[in-house]
Each structure stands twice: as C-alpha cells, then as structure tokens.
Amino acid sequence: MVAMVTRIALTGLASAVSVVSLTLTGSAGVAPALPADIRPPAGQTRPLEWGSGPLTVAALPRIAYVAHRGGAREVPENSMTGLMAAYERGTAQVLDFDTRSLRDGTPVVFHDRTLNRTTYLGGEVRGLDAREWQGVRLRPKDALPGSWRSERPPTVAEVLDRFGGRIVLMLEAKDPRSLDRLAGLIRARGLTRSVFVNSNDPEVARRAHRLGLLAQLWRSARQLRTDRPERWRSYVDLLDVDHRARDADLVRAVRSGIRRVWAHTVVTDAQRDRVLALGCDGVITDAPGRLARAAQRGAQRGARP
Structure with missing residues (x-):
C-alpha cells in the first residue's frame, strides 16, 4: 500500500487560485437537477480576472502553445501541481490533460488505462470509485527537473474549478462513454467556449x-495518409495532427477548411519550425518552457545590431 504523503502546499498565485471556484451561474443550456459532482460549488462569485465572462478560445494568439499533460518533460504529467506550474510559468496558452472514468462514473485526470506506470498502485483506473481514488498517489519521474512530491491525481471537476475561465483547456476523453458526463461538467461552469x-x-x-462543445480530433501520422480532413470541417473545431506526418499530409490538413490545425507532440525547435512553416497554427508540446526559452533566445539574437 502507498504511504500517505503530505499534500503540496501551493503558495503565491497558486494559493490564490486554489480558493477561487471558477463558476458561471445561470448558464444557458444547463440541465436542471445535475449530479452533485457536476454542479459547481454554491455561493461563489466570478473571479475578477473574468471581467464579463471566462477566457475563451477567441483570446488565443495567432500561434498557440499547448502544455501537453501539463508539459510532461518538465512537470509530473496530469497532476494538479504540474498544471499549476505550467499555468504560472505562462509559457503556454492552453493546458492539456487526459480523462478517464472511475467505476462510479466520476471523471478523473489520468492518461493510462491502468495505474501502474504513473502511480504507486496497480490495476485498472475504472476498478476504483471516488472514495478509493483518494488513496491513489502519483509517482513523479526521477528524470524531471526540480523536486516534486507525490500527490493524488485530480478529478476533472477540480481542474475545471481551478483553471476554467483563466486559461483555455484541452481534455482528451479516453473513455468515450464519459462524454455526456464531461459535457455536464463543462456546461455547468459556463466553459463551452473555453475547453476543447x-x-x-x-x-x-x-x-x-x-453537445455544444468545442470538438477536437487527433490523428496519427499513419491515419493522416488516408484521411480526408475536409469531411470533418462542419463539426471539428480543432484538428490535432501528428508532427511526424508527411509534408503533403500536413498541408492537406491545413487546407481542409478546419479553422485550427495544431501539431503534436513537439519537443524540439526543428519540429516546431517545420510544422509552423507548413501552416499549422498551434504547437502541442511536452516541453513548453524549453521551447519558449529557445524562442526568446532567438528573438534576442535577431534584435542585436
């Protein structure tokens, strides 16, 4: 069994964010009598940062950077602390995380089907209920820079409450049957234009x-060889393409008529420069901090007389 560990005490901005529930009340399209885990916390007001509403995809820059799983080469993947670190560093405009469902239907933030790779436990994620999930602890990789403590993987509701409306989010529905539940969580918080x-x-x-959500579709390099992306332009808001795809396949995706075409999972300057040169307008990366530092160094060199 896992030894109980002390939860990380976030300071500064992290503490400020942790006590604010990012909730819109009275949002259009919210069904009545929502389950307790879908309803946003009562008695909360909108954060001042929202102004008249939450941050949406309309605020994204021309070229967007996404912290994949929070930036899995820089922080513990799919952890609340990792997502917070990526948010505070400001090197990405979108936070990405994966979702799976527990036995009782609770959506949680986790990538693999089993617990083995990233936690101290084993077995399938769907074998646990919400109470048992409280005992799961992530196992940070030794190769990560910095020092990271173990912590419980968050639920989807917790991530939406902490970051929703402050930054654009991207969640992958690993369990397609959870889509209605995820839609309820997103709609209840007024985030339908803030979450891919x-x-x-x-x-x-x-x-x-x-369901009124921002639909994102990811495709592998192999799939892109035979895909006809123009068939999806009526319902796909974001096409997420493998950077290893052939030039011709990436260009065909860019010209499909789908509004946004972002490339995954980029980790080097050369990979980023290639996909941007081919017309992609977003970079999904495990190393947002490193790419940002490299871009800054390049800009500084270019500014020298």
Whole structure:
C-alpha cells in the first residue's frame, strides 16, 4: 500500500487560485437537477480576472502553445501541481490533460488505462470509485527537473474549478462513454467556449459538437495518409495532427477548411519550425518552457545590431 504523503502546499498565485471556484451561474443550456459532482460549488462569485465572462478560445494568439499533460518533460504529467506550474510559468496558452472514468462514473485526470506506470498502485483506473481514488498517489519521474512530491491525481471537476475561465483547456476523453458526463461538467461552469474536448474518433468528435462543445480530433501520422480532413470541417473545431506526418499530409490538413490545425507532440525547435512553416497554427508540446526559452533566445539574437 502507498504511504500517505503530505499534500503540496501551493503558495503565491497558486494559493490564490486554489480558493477561487471558477463558476458561471445561470448558464444557458444547463440541465436542471445535475449530479452533485457536476454542479459547481454554491455561493461563489466570478473571479475578477473574468471581467464579463471566462477566457475563451477567441483570446488565443495567432500561434498557440499547448502544455501537453501539463508539459510532461518538465512537470509530473496530469497532476494538479504540474498544471499549476505550467499555468504560472505562462509559457503556454492552453493546458492539456487526459480523462478517464472511475467505476462510479466520476471523471478523473489520468492518461493510462491502468495505474501502474504513473502511480504507486496497480490495476485498472475504472476498478476504483471516488472514495478509493483518494488513496491513489502519483509517482513523479526521477528524470524531471526540480523536486516534486507525490500527490493524488485530480478529478476533472477540480481542474475545471481551478483553471476554467483563466486559461483555455484541452481534455482528451479516453473513455468515450464519459462524454455526456464531461459535457455536464463543462456546461455547468459556463466553459463551452473555453475547453476543447479531444478524441481520436471522428464520431466522438461529432457527438461533442452536437453537445455544444468545442470538438477536437487527433490523428496519427499513419491515419493522416488516408484521411480526408475536409469531411470533418462542419463539426471539428480543432484538428490535432501528428508532427511526424508527411509534408503533403500536413498541408492537406491545413487546407481542409478546419479553422485550427495544431501539431503534436513537439519537443524540439526543428519540429516546431517545420510544422509552423507548413501552416499549422498551434504547437502541442511536452516541453513548453524549453521551447519558449529557445524562442526568446532567438528573438534576442535577431534584435542585436
């Protein structure tokens, strides 16, 4: 069994964010009598940063950077502390995380089907309920820079409450059957224009669109060889393409008519420069800090007389 560990005490901005629930009340399209884990906390007001509403995809720059799983080469993937670190550093405009469902239907932030790779436990994620999830602890990789303590993986509701409306979010629905539950969480918080919902399945993307969500579809290099992305432009808001795809396949995706085409999972300057040169307008990266530092160094060199 896992030894109990002390939860990380976030300071500064982290503390300020942790006590604010990012909730819009009275949002259009919210069904009545929502389950308790979907309803936003009562008695909370909008954060001052929202102004008249939450930050949405309309605020994204021309070229967007995404911290994949929070920036998995720089922070513990899919952890609350890792997501907070990526948010505070400001090197990405979008935070990405994965979602799976527990036995009782609770959506949690986790990538793998099993607990083995990233926690101290084993077995399938869906074998646990919400109470048992409280005992799961992440195992940070030794190779990560800095010092990281173990912590419980968050639920999707916790991540939406902490970051929703402050930064654009991207979540992958690893369990397609959870889509209705995820939609309820997003709609209840007024975040339908602030959260991309990702899948590798065009039919799941179509369902997300019908639910009023921002539909994201990711495709591998192999899939892109035979894909016809123009078929998806009526319901896909973001096409997420493998940077290893052939030039011709990336160009075809860019010209498909889908508004946003972002490339995954980029870790080097050369990979980033290639996909941007081919017309992609977003970079999904495990190393947002490193790419940002490299870009800054390049800009400084270019500014020298």
